[in-house]
Amino acid sequence: MAGISGIGGSGLDIQGIVEKMVAAERAPKQDQLTKTQSKATAQLTAIGSLKGAISEFQTALTTLNSPTSFQARAVTLSKSDYLTATASTSASVGSYQIEVSRLASSSKVALASVPATSATTASDGTASSSPTTFGKGTLSIKIGDTKLSDIQVDATNNTLSGIRDAINKAGQSQGLSANIVNDNSGARLVLSSTKTGDGNNISVSVSGDDGSGNQSLTKLAYNPSDSESSDPAAAHSLTKAQSAQMTIDGLKITSASNTVSGAVDGLSFTLKATTPADSPMTVGVSQDESGVKGNIQKFVDSYNKLMGVIKTQTSVTTVGDNSAPITAALVGDATARGLTTTIRSELSTMQGTGAVKALADLGITTQKDGTLAIDDTKLSKMVSSNFSDLPGFFTGDQGLAARLKGKLDPYTMANGILEQRSTSLSSTLKSVDAQTATLNTRMTALSDRLYKQYNTMDQLYSSLSSTASSLSQQLAAMPFANKS
Structure with missing residues (x-):
């Protein structure tokens, strides 16, 4: 930035002078914009809080307006x-x-046990062991009368683990699972079903065993109708479906x-x-008397919260004798005032033909601060003795809940009162942003102009100083300058 410190010799603090002049020019408009922005932001926040409290109150009203709430x-x-x-x-x-x-209970079956591994001899005479294998064939598994997809046993899955994985894949949708358990008799497949009820027992049949494995595939067969063997290694039922x-x-x-x-x-x-x-x-x-009392309590709590929000946003707080009071965002606001008046008017309206015609009949009364209080003893007594009268008071098109909701809808509906207020305040904030941008542009132009003027003045001062110095030197050199 040119001309910051009087480079031409004037010694003026050009930067300080320009900044002060620009600040003085900016201050009135900037103060106006700041106040407008602050007020609009506070009101927009207050409207948001009001929306939230009304929404919570409407939720409580919807519950009270549901006949099923009184039929529970x-x-x-x-x-x-x-x-x-x-x-x-x-x-x-x-x-x-x-x-x-x-x-x-459901069926759980332990199939016959087999050795976990079998000894093999390689062509060079070296002995080793490998997992037990079964012959090729087909396993058919049923849970009661429900048959799973047949499981084909071949060279890719003819071990206990291979058959287990195949069963789990085929039985997943039918609630059948397989696992391998190693007990004192050897290794065996244990099949478990999630299907309970008489007759839903697991059965396994085998067909087509070609004898290619070191164990016969038929060892995995099991029929729940067969008598149980005393041999612990044989297949047997762990639990029967019943x-x-x-x-x-x-x-x-x-x-x-x-x-x-x-x-x-x-x-x-x-x-x-x-x-x-x-x-x-x-x-x-x-x-469900306690449930109804709970819904009434939620109604009172949400109403009190709404009144608390309105009071907070419309209050004037005195902070001292010599200080201006602090005013909330919606002080004097017609929207908040109209909402409060409308709701309180509906609360005092009589409704119904039974023993419950007003909130006071249920022990619900208005306090000095505008909130509601419940006399729990009276409420419990009225709910117990006049339960059938409660739906007529709260529910239906003319019930308290519907009437209150009808009064709140103009505030919360699409393009309603609160949405229009929010839209207007948002427009105000956008306008402030636009005006701030314009002000910044204008102040930048003013700053540039002032710097140019002061730099020109500084250069002129420098030129005049140089001329004056030259003249002084010339005059000092004149003959008469040396005379007394």
């Missing part, structure tokens, strides 16, 4: 060690005596799995263990 059922268990239970809205209120005599058995109020129920649905309309049981003989457990089904 609560399940109680006298003992939790034997089963879990869930109830849908169609379950009737009542209690049931339940005994679990048998759990459902169905669960239980009684509900003395009525016998059989289920292929440990999840029992449909035995009682609206109830589903997951069996965990058998109950002691002649010691039934009790399953109770009742109206």
Whole structure:
């Protein structure tokens, strides 16, 4: 940058002078832009907070406006060690005596054991060992009446590990898996099924064994209907597939799995263990009063949060006698004021024909600061004694939840009040950015012009100083200059 320190001899701090002049020219407009940007940013943030609080309140209202919220059922268990239970809205209120005599299980089979390795002799007479191999053929595996894809055994997979991998690939979609276990009798394949229920036992049949291996492929056959051999090396069942058995109020129920649905309309049981003989457990089904109370509590909490956000964004805080108060972003804002008035007006409207016509009937009252408070004792009593009146107060087109939502929708809907405010504030911020860029361009031009003017002045001063010095020297050389 030219002319920073008076290079022509004037000694002026040209840079300092220019910077101060530019700063003085920039200050009024820059202050205006900074204040506008700060205010718009604060209001945009406040509108965002307001949107979030309204959204949370609307979620609570949606839950309260759902009839199923008041049709939910609560399940109680006298003992939790034997089963879990869930109830849908169609379950009737009542209690049931339940005994679990048998759990459902799946089939698990240990096939006949074979040596893990077999000795071989090379052509040069050297002895070695290699994995046991089976003859070529076909394995057919069934789980009950369900047949898996046939497994072809050939030179590529005629070992225990090869057959295991082939079974796992073929049985993956049917819940059948294979593993190799080395026990006292040797190595054997253990097949496991995930399919429970009577008759769903694993069976293995073999066909086409060509005798090419050092073990016959037929050793892997297993028929669950055959009598079990006393030979520990023979194939045998580890667990048999069976169905669960239980009684509900003395009525016998059989289920292929440990999840029992449909035995009682609206109830589903997951069996965990058998109950002691002649010691039934009790399953109770009742109206979900605690769930309804929880939804009401969420309604009150989200309303209080919304009121808290509005109060925070519209408050004026005094910081001292000699200091100006701190004003929040939405002080005097018509949007926040109108929202508060609308919501509070709906809260005070009477609704319904039963025992519950207003929030006060449920023990919910408005405090001095505008928030809601719950008298839990009164709420519990009203929910227990007048449960059937609650849906009429909260749900339906004329229910409290729908009416409040209708008042909130103009604020939160697409192109609604809050979106329009946000769009306007965003436009203001873009305008500030554009004006700031223009101001910067103008100040750069001013700076360049001032530097050019001061550099020209500095050069002129230098020229005049040089002329004056020359004149002084010439005058000093005149004859009369040496006279007294």
